[in-house]
Amino acid sequence: MKIVDLSGYKLSDDDSDELQREYQLGEIVETEDDGPGIVAAYVEEDFEFPVGEDMERIEEIEEEGEQPEMMEIEASAEDPAYVIALQSGGSMVTTADHLTSGTLETDEGVEIESWDDMDEESIESAELSPVYQYCDNPQDLAELQSAKKKLLFEKNAAVLADYVEQNDFTLDMLEHMSYEELQNIRGVDDPHVGFNRLPNGWTRKSVLQAWASLGGMWRTCYPRMVRVFGPFGAKRWCAALKDEVLRTENWRGKF
Numbered sequence: 473m474k475i476v477d478l479s480g481y482k483l484s485d486d487d488s489d490e491l492q493r494e495y496q497l498g499e500i501v502e503t504e505d506d507g508p509g510i511v512a513a514y515v516e517e518d519f520e521f522p523v524g525e526d527m528e529r530i531e532e533i534e535e536e537g538e539q540p541e542m543m544e545i546e547a548s549a550e551d552p553a554y555v556i557a558l559q560s561g562g563s564m565v566t567t568a569d570h571l572t573s574g575t576l577e578t579d580e581g582v583e584i585e586s587w588d589d590m591d592e593e594s595i596e597s598a599e600l601s602p603v604y605q606y607c608d609n610p611q612d613l614a615e616l617q618s619a620k621k622k623l624l625f626e627k628n629a630a631v632l633a634d635y636v637e638q639n640d641f642t643l644d645m646l647e648h649m650s651y652e653e654l655q656n657i658r659g660v661d662d663p664h665v666g667f668n669r670l671p672n673g674w675t676r677k678s679v680l681q682a683w684a685s686l687g688g689m690w691r692t693c694y695p696r697m698v699r700v701f702g703p704f705g706a707k708r709w710c711a712a713l714k715d716e717v718l719r720t721e722n723w724r725g726k727f
Contacts, residue, residue, distance in 0.1 A: 494568040495554060498684030502574030503566060506558050510576075510680045512688065512718060513555035513727035515547045521555070521565050522720050542722070555718070555727065557683070559676055562719040581675025584682045592700055599669035600712045608704065610711035611690050613724035616665070621651045623663045631659040666716035683717045690714050 495501055499511045520542045545565050547553035557563045559576050584590055604610045606619035625632065625647075635657050636646055646654075655662045670679065686693040693710035701709055715721055 493552070495571060495573075497688035500574050500576055500684075501554075501556060501571045503556055503558070503564065504570045506556075506564055507560050508574045508576050509556040509558040509560075509563075510684050510688070510717075511554055512557040512563060512683070513723070515545075515553045515555065515727055516549045518544065518546050519553075519726050520722075521545050521726070522722050555723075557680055557717045557719075559680060561676065563717075576677050576680065579675050579677050581678040582671075582673040584678055584685055587685045587696060590682055590685065594671045594673065595697075595700055595709075596671075597669075598667055598671040598674075598709075598712075600708060601663065601665050601668055601715075603663045603665060604708035604712055608707070610708050611714075611724060613721070616711075616721060616724065617651045620663045621654065624651070624654055624660060627663070628660045631657070665721050666712055666719070670716075679713070679716055683713060686710075686713075 493514060495511050497511050497514065500508060501511060502508050522542055545553055551567060553565050553567060554571060555563055555565050556571070582589070582594065603616070603619050603623050606622045607615045609615050610619070632646060632654075635641065636643060654660060674682070683693070686696055690710050693713065694706050697706035697709050700706070714723065
């Protein structure tokens with residue numbers, strides 16, 4: 473997939489015109505129907521993305537052990553797609569024709585206009601979903617799903633033991649089931665991603681502003697957060713923040 477990725481990319485005078493686009497990563501925009509948000513990705517090739525990814529729907533999906541519905545999004549260099557993280561929750565995909573420059577709605581949360589506004593004490597007060605402790609590279613989808621499988625076994629031991637007994641299964645057979653098969657077992661909860669607790673004083677607006685101040689990409693977030701958490705902690709914190717921004721883990725492998 474061809475993604476316009478500016479992390480680690482040095483622009484020459486010739487390159488700058490080629491990479492110009494109407495809205496930049498992290499820019500605040502107004503959508504036609506869903507309110508304000510920030511530009512979270514810019515994609516130039518067809519890809520799949522979840523629909524209905526607002527917070528209420530995410531909670532329903534986790535409780536039911538289902539996967540979100542995926543939609544094929546058409547995109548090209550001539551008509552690129554913008555992934556917008558919405559202040560109202562979740563994310564959506566649209567084109568520049570349906571966006572205008574905007575502002576985030578005011579609230580009582582911490583205002584983050586630049587990296588300097590993200591004080592270390594506040595950052596460290598966040599509590600990540602425990603799933604990230606089970607993977608070294610949480611930005612990798614296969615590794616995240618493997619980590620979720622480990623956590624799923626740990627948190628649902630009693631339910632899985634009953635399933636083995638009632639279905640003439642063995643533990644070995646259960647361990648060889650795919651992650652998708654396991655989460656479809658009644659009573660098994662799909663481990664969630666993102667934050668269990670936001671940094672002190674943060675709101676949804678603060679989350680979006682923080683992501684924009686970190687460059688709007690995992691790869692630009694990571695080198696800054698290394699200073700606070702070290703290599704492994706930074707990987708997990710940035711992946712959790714991106715999951716929280718988009719309210720979906722399905723960005724992995726796409727942007």
